[in-house]
Amino acid sequence: MLNNSDEFHRRILNLPAIRPCESVSFPTLLTSLINLGRSICRFKSKIFFTNKPNATNSIRLIEALLIFFEDLCPTAAPPRSESSTALCLSELHFIFQKLRFLLEDCSRDDARLLMLVKSEEASTHFRVLINAIAVALDVLPATESGAGEEALEVVELVRKQAAGSSCQVGRDDRRAMRRILRITGRFGRGIAPEPVDLRRALDDLKIGSWGECNDEIKCLESELGRECGTDVKRDLAFIGSLIAFLTYCRCTVFMRVERSRKNRVYQEIDNRSVRVLRCDDFRCPITLEIMRDPVTLLTGQTYERSSILKWFGSGNHTCPVTGEKLTSVDLVPNLALKRLVMHKFQEDLIKSNESRKQSTIDTCSVEAEQAMTLLANFLVGKLVTGTNEDQNKAVFEIRLLTKTSNFNRSCLVEADAIPSLLELIRSTSRALQHNAMAALLNLSKYPRGQKIIMENGGLDVIVEVLNNGLTGEARQHAAGVLFYLSSVEDNRRKIGRTPGAIQGLMGVLTDGEDRGKKSALAAFLGLLVHPENHWRVQAAGLVPLLVNLLRSSENGDLVADSLTVLAALAVKVDGAVAIVSAGILPIIVQILGSSNSRDASEYSVSLLLSLCSNDATDVVPILVKNSSLMVSLYSLISNGSPRSTKKAASLIRILHAFNEKSSSSLSQEQFVRVW
Numbered sequence: 057m058l059n060n061s062d063e064f065h066r067r068i069l070n071l072p073a074i075r076p077c078e079s080v081s082f083p084t085l086l087t088s089l090i091n092l093g094r095s096i097c098r099f100k101s102k103i104f105f106t107n108k109p110n111a112t113n114s115i116r117l118i119e120a121l122l123i124f125f126e127d128l129c130p131t132a133a134p135p136r137s138e139s140s141t142a143l144c145l146s147e148l149h150f151i152f153q154k155l156r157f158l159l160e161d162c163s164r165d166d167a168r169l170l171m172l173v174k175s176e177e178a179s180t181h182f183r184v185l186i187n188a189i190a191v192a193l194d195v196l197p198a199t200e201s202g203a204g205e206e207a208l209e210v211v212e213l214v215r216k217q218a219a220g221s222s223c224q225v226g227r228d229d230r231r232a233m234r235r236i237l238r239i240t241g242r243f244g245r246g247i248a249p250e251p252v253d254l255r256r257a258l259d260d261l262k263i264g265s266w267g268e269c270n271d272e273i274k275c276l277e278s279e280l281g282r283e284c285g286t287d288v289k290r291d292l293a294f295i296g297s298l299i300a301f302l303t304y305c306r307c308t309v310f311m312r313v314e315r316s317r318k319n320r321v322y323q324e325i326d327n328r329s330v331r332v333l334r335c336d337d338f339r340c341p342i343t344l345e346i347m348r349d350p351v352t353l354l355t356g357q358t359y360e361r362s363s364i365l366k367w368f369g370s371g372n373h374t375c376p377v378t379g380e381k382l383t384s385v386d387l388v389p390n391l392a393l394k395r396l397v398m399h400k401f402q403e404d405l406i407k408s409n410e411s412r413k414q415s416t417i418d419t420c421s422v423e424a425e426q427a428m429t430l431l432a433n434f435l436v437g438k439l440v441t442g443t444n445e446d447q448n449k450a451v452f453e454i455r456l457l458t459k460t461s462n463f464n465r466s467c468l469v470e471a472d473a474i475p476s477l478l479e480l481i482r483s484t485s486r487a488l489q490h491n492a493m494a495a496l497l498n499l500s501k502y503p504r505g506q507k508i509i510m511e512n513g514g515l516d517v518i519v520e521v522l523n524n525g526l527t528g529e530a531r532q533h534a535a536g537v538l539f540y541l542s543s544v545e546d547n548r549r550k551i552g553r554t555p556g557a558i559q560g561l562m563g564v565l566t567d568g569e570d571r572g573k574k575s576a577l578a579a580f581l582g583l584l585v586h587p588e589n590h591w592r593v594q595a596a597g598l599v600p601l602l603v604n605l606l607r608s609s610e611n612g613d614l615v616a617d618s619l620t621v622l623a624a625l626a627v628k629v630d631g632a633v634a635i636v637s638a639g640i641l642p643i644i645v646q647i648l649g650s651s652n653s654r655d656a657s658e659y660s661v662s663l664l665l666s667l668c669s670n671d672a673t674d675v676v677p678i679l680v681k682n683s684s685l686m687v688s689l690y691s692l693i694s695n696g697s698p699r700s701t702k703k704a705a706s707l708i709r710i711l712h713a714f715n716e717k718s719s720s721s722l723s724q725e726q727f728v729r730v731w
Contacts, residue, residue, distance in 0.1 A: 100115050114159070121148075239254065350393045352388045432464075435468070522563075599635055
């Protein structure tokens with residue numbers, strides 16, 4: 057059977073196959089062909105959502121051929137006929153591989169709509185493959201194969217049926233496609249479709265739950281992402297309209313949210329095993345960016361596919377890391393690493409990929425734009441007049457819709473969703489408050505959304521959730537909202553002056569999960585852009601809290617973010633004094649010497665530079681006495697980014713100047729000037 061990893065890499069109706077090796081023995085070939093035929097016959101128990109007549113007919117033909125294959129006795133075949141028989145069986149093996157992929161596509165329960173719109177292409181594949189079977193059987197020396205008379209009759213019958221097979225698109229498929237096109241046509245005219253029409257279309261696809269509908273959407277989004285990578289992009293608008301159709305159905309037809317049964321990518325990943333891995337473990341050695349499509353060379357080194365292909369395209373035939381000359385430039389997908397990357401960075405990757413896909417939908421499909429406008433009004437109506445169950449469902453859908461799409465955010469902001477969400481985050485329902493806060497977080501990323509939140513008194517409500525939210529996730533989302541609100545100068549001042557805002561962020565930083573702590577640190581960084589907030593966060597005790605976080609956290613991203621906030625505080629003299637007084641210098645030097653995170657190393661140097669500039673009397677003499685610091689700085693110059701190299705060189709000059717001034721006789725032996 058197929059390896060499950062095929063689901064992640066093989067595009068729908070892409071039917072890869074490998075011809076058996078010419079040197080393979082006849083018994084081995086025959087055994088493999090029989091096993092392949094049996095795997096095809098197992099599809100008989102599956103549901104075919106499109107091209108059902110073609111699929112069942114092809115399985116019936118393979119079942120009949122198995123009678124012949126199982127009747128063959130390779131040891132009894134005459135030597136002269138065995139080679140020609142092997143050639144025909146080899147061709148059938150090649151055809152069977154493609155047919156198995158085709159049947160898999162037609163029975164995929166998360167690609168029903170995609171296969172429906174490609175039903176013409178699928179039927180063409182069936183016709184080509186079945187005709188190829190007829191041709192192979194036509195030249196097969198069956199009478200010389202040693203098979204029995206009944207088996208020979210079966211082969212002849214299959215050959216005739218295959219030769220006469222037309223493999224047309226079924227009437228049910230055509231009718232279902234027409235119904236969907238009528239609905240998307242109404243979207244294009246700005247008219248909401250009737251619920252009964254939506255139900256009939258979903259019944260045609262046998263989609264009966266929220267989870268099944270959501271699986272279909274994700275499949276189409278994957279197809280859209282692949283289409284974006286092509287030069288022609290002729291199907292973008294059409295795929296976008298199909299996604300809009302299913303999204304509208306998911307939000308308006310299904311009243312209960314049922315989680316997807318699949319979640320194929322992440323289900324076998326252990327969070328504890330991923331947590332110990334550093335971000336740098338996932339970076340391409342060439343670009344130093346997180347790898348999205350890692351591939352491995354013969355040397356065992358892994359690279360991002362696009363970067364290593366550029367390396368080869370420039371005429372290089374060596375491994376960039378080892379320098380070893382390559383005898384083959386074949387690239388092997390590193391599926392294990394890809395799954396780890398997708399799990400560890402799933403939120404960032406999903407946002408990045410879906411933002412690109414969604415922007416494509418928004419700009420190329422009138423139907424998608426109109427459908428979203430209609431859907432926004434529908435969902436806001438549920439927020440205002442719906443039952444508690446309706447409100448929770450609508451809030452959850454708004455949360456999903458606004459996760460990556462700026463267009464969706466604009467539609468919901470214009471539909472006046474924010475005032476209703478501000479009311480709902482006061483709810484005593486944990487789930488409702490959580491979803492409403494997450495939806496508000498997404499809408500706060502839209503500039504007009506930030507303005508409406510502030511105009512409707514949303515700051516006080518958000519700060520209340522920040523301090524007393526019913527769940528840690530709600531408090532985390534509230535911290536994220538404050539971060540986005542702090543992107544506006546006037547908001548920074550208002551947030552700093554709002555009672556409980558800074559204390560609430562401190563609470564998340566103390567008790568929250570790592571993701572919540574990152575949100576709180578980002579919010580503090582935004583607030584510190586306003587000078588007035590510096591003394592406020594110092595008075596609240598932020599510096600000792602960050603020092604404790606540096607001591608205790610094993611999360612490299614949190615360490616880097618904490619150093620960033622401290623560096624922002626250190627630009628002022630009072631902030632630098634408070635940081636030095638907290639006894640942080642040994643910790644920073646240790647991080648600089650031991651951290652494998654480029655960001656942590658760079659921010660450590662930035663912080664030390666600020667401390668040297670604003671509290672040189674206390675800081676520089678201590679740093680000069682630490683011999684390991686110079687080793688770390690020179691290492692950063694050799695291996696760091698251009699920016700970190702520049703900062704490390706500046707810090708070395710400061711330490712060098714101090715050492716020259718205090719002890720000119722030793723300066724030439726201990727330091728080397730870096731220009």
